[in-house]
Amino acid sequence: MARLNKFQIMDLYVEEITSALKTKNKYSLKKSQIEEVLSENRFIWKLPNNTTRSEFINYLTSKKEILTSIQFGPMSRIETRYIFKKNNVETDVLAINLYSNSYLSHYSAVTFHDLTDEINKSIYVTHEQSPKKSNNLDKDIHQKDIFLAFSKPMRLTNNYLDYNSQRIYFLNGQYTNKLGVIHRQNLFVTDLERTLIDITVRPQYSGGVYEVLEIFKNARDQLSLNRLAAYLKKMNLKYPYHQSIGFFLERANYKEKSITSFKNKFPIKNDFYLTYDMTGSSYNENWKLHHPKNI
Template sequence: MKSNSKKLAKKNEHIVKSMISDFNYNVINQKEIIELLYSVRKVYGFTNYRLVDFIEYIEDICNVEEVSSVNERMSVIPLYAKPKADIYDLAAASSRSSYFSFYTAITIHGLTLQLPKHIYMTNERNSYIKYDNTLKQEAIDTAFNKKPRQTTNIRTIQNYKLHLINGQSNNRLGVVPFRNCYFVTDVERTILDSVARPFYSGGVTQVLEAIINAKNVIDVDKLVYYYNQMHYIYPYHQALGFYLEKAGYENKHLFLFLK
């Protein structure tokens, strides 16, 4: 770069620093880094910056660290983390439309003492796919005897596995803000999701532990409302009632699910 451009860049360094510090998230993804570059190019001294120049600059001046996200095809997707970024920031940067769910939601809500190395995020489909919910017992038995389908969209970030799950559209029922800029399923939705798909929540033992630990915070009426809104094909209410019974919930709560 020319000497004059370097001087201008030094003079306007504070502008770029502010752009990075004021950015909504603690981690910048590929799409966002390019959008930031377009904005930075409007600042005198940075008009000729290439992407590689910009990344090198923010790593040096703003203490931004490049972190690799590796997908199932072993393709490396770079993320750009500010100093205070953690795994939740890194995971959320991988899918802005997704929300934290299953075992990760259990962890966020403090319903487990475990420190899982697997992060789960759900991205709802745009529209609800209606299925025939008049199943015969034989079909139910067959379905439950099969190995459950699990997402193959898994990324490795640092020493964590990020599972990106495509979910049925439920109009983000029970999805609440987390850290002001992210989202997570609330306790009731988390319990329902975990009962239906325990393999995303550490297994049945961990699901039971979460339900036991949720005893003083869960709203059972809300749980019933969510269940009715989610139009499950399979009779998960029976499994839910079983968990509630094992967790020592009152009989007045059990009859709603053991019918």
């Protein structure tokens, strides 16, 4: 009887191979994870020692069509993931599983919490960076630095994936140890208070400042300002976004007592800007904030 070749041997163990792959991640896999599966099970599956990762991946993608590859990211660092071809996975579930420590955020979180009537065709995923030591413990920042930062257009991510007629944006977020992230309906997503902070910081990822104001209005009966303030303090953001949040609270007609209580929790030292690259702005004395005229 002729000796079986490596691909015929894989055929004998195809169910075990698929199961082993899914123990690494049932939604998406890196090449390194596929290589781990091969290395950990080569002896058990009686595969020849010269079976390479490329041959194993070729078997999974071309010969058996268990996996299919997707690519995303800026041209300078394209990333590849392998997803199970026959999996019927929701796009947003897949999206948060392409990077570790990821969750739905910004406009996707707004939609999840039913805070907008707008139809959002994109998916926004925050991928938390590793912890970093702060080099600016006192957080003093000069007025000229604030002006320079906000006089330019906001930098937009060029890391995205077009999948199932939707665009998934991957946003690099500062390390927060998933502060305010909840697990609901098989998804990790920012809670209401964290979502309002995120869309204030990056309004362009949630329809712009006019839409952000509408979202604050829609959240009025659900929002915990004490929790939101606690999150802000823990996040220790570089810029005084509490001034922008206070402005939104005021414009959204929150209770004056609640706004005053929130305001008293934070210092107001510098002039700040509601969004980037504004022309013909107005100035709010109460929050020392430059903002578009018609908001």
